[in-house]
Amino acid sequence: MHFTSQQHLDDGVLERRFTLGEIPGILWTPASASPSAPVPLILLGHPTLGLDKMYPRLAERARHAAADGFASATIELPGSGDRPHWPAAEQARAELRQALAAGEPVGDEIVDAVILPLVDRAVPEWQAALDALLALPELGGPVGYSGGVISIGVRLAVVEPRIVAAGLFAGSFIPRAMFEEARRVTIPLHVLLQWDDEGNDRQAALDMFDAFGSKEKSLHANMGGHTGVPAYAGEAAARFFTRHLR
């Protein structure tokens, strides 16, 4: 992992951009973080829109996490942002957009083609990022995962034992295979669902929540559309992480 730039945000949070091989990423640490007082870490998931476009919302989430005493970090998803093109993924997303634009039902094959290869590629990258991040003396455990493509969060919750709690955003298409995987999740979960998110399959989100094997799981459904998560819902998610990462 190579740091490529750093700046202090106005609330004292240190923001460092890094590369991990060809993968760009960003790490935010609260002013309190030091080798003698390492802080917990939250991995910030995001959709496939590229880090540049997502930066304002990611930085806001990172600032809130820092205020709670947590570092946070994110990496670019495969095929997104400045990373090499991924023609098969672009083709699959184009087919998804066409189906949505035509008002057609989105078939399982399209959902599988958009999501499953993304999960298969992204999850090992997040794990590699976790290896590198946790080698920094100012970062300790435990680790949480928050938001982004829900299937990536589910796979990480299953395969990555260092992640002890996950806040998931039920706002993207879910391949059928992921429901089976969801049964193997046992860590505490906090699931956000925007009830009036017209681009989202609400029933699939409810089925997924039902499938999770976790003894502690909470579903918070709110109004406000896909991007309109109310501030109080963000605060509730923050309290979830405070309960589990402190």
Place this chain on the structure above:
Amino acid sequence: MHFTSQQHLDDGVLERRFTLGEIPGILWTPASASPSAPVPLILLGHPTLGLDKMYPRLAERARHAAADGFASATIELPGSGDRPHWPAAEQARAELRQALAAGEPVGDEIVDAVILPLVDRAVPEWQAALDALLALPELGGPVGYSGGVISIGVRLAVVEPRIVAAGLFAGSFIPRAMFEEARRVTIPLHVLLQWDDEGNDRQAALDMFDAFGSKEKSLHANMGGHTGVPAYAGEAAARFFTRHLR
């Protein structure tokens, strides 16, 4: 309204028992409540088990409300506790229990017979209690309603303009007629659903949540069974009232 007894709880909360005609009730006020600093009021709903049986949980909810600066009050439901028997209601509840014990589906007629007359009788009583309570100089507005039989909360939210926010517990049978009524609810709602409450119709709860006309509505689904609402879910409900009654 006649006060029949009073005691101070160990945290300074004043608990006063009262009768309103033949209806027993309990009022809890925080130490801070006074005519020069009247406090908001939360009406504490409860199931048809009688105030004596429900007292420990009601008092705990009242203490939490008082810690947030709110008075709270409850009244006995018609036909419950020491109130006169209500043979028709007892018969309807017996039929419901028989259906449940036999593992039979609970028909709409049974649900209607258990719930609708209860709502029709109870709601005007809660409104009369509100008249009497708000005449006390140490109680001001705004007023919230919390918990209990969800259909009572829904009807109160529709007909009682002094109630500005409601925390509802989706844990009882819901007559079909109430779904239509739910569309007329416009106040902010915080709905608790115990996801693994085997005695509850989860789909009906989700349908009810969907039906509510409120622009601000949140559904918090948690694990723990009918009576196992996690402490953090209670705290989230408390924050909802703090947002809306302060």
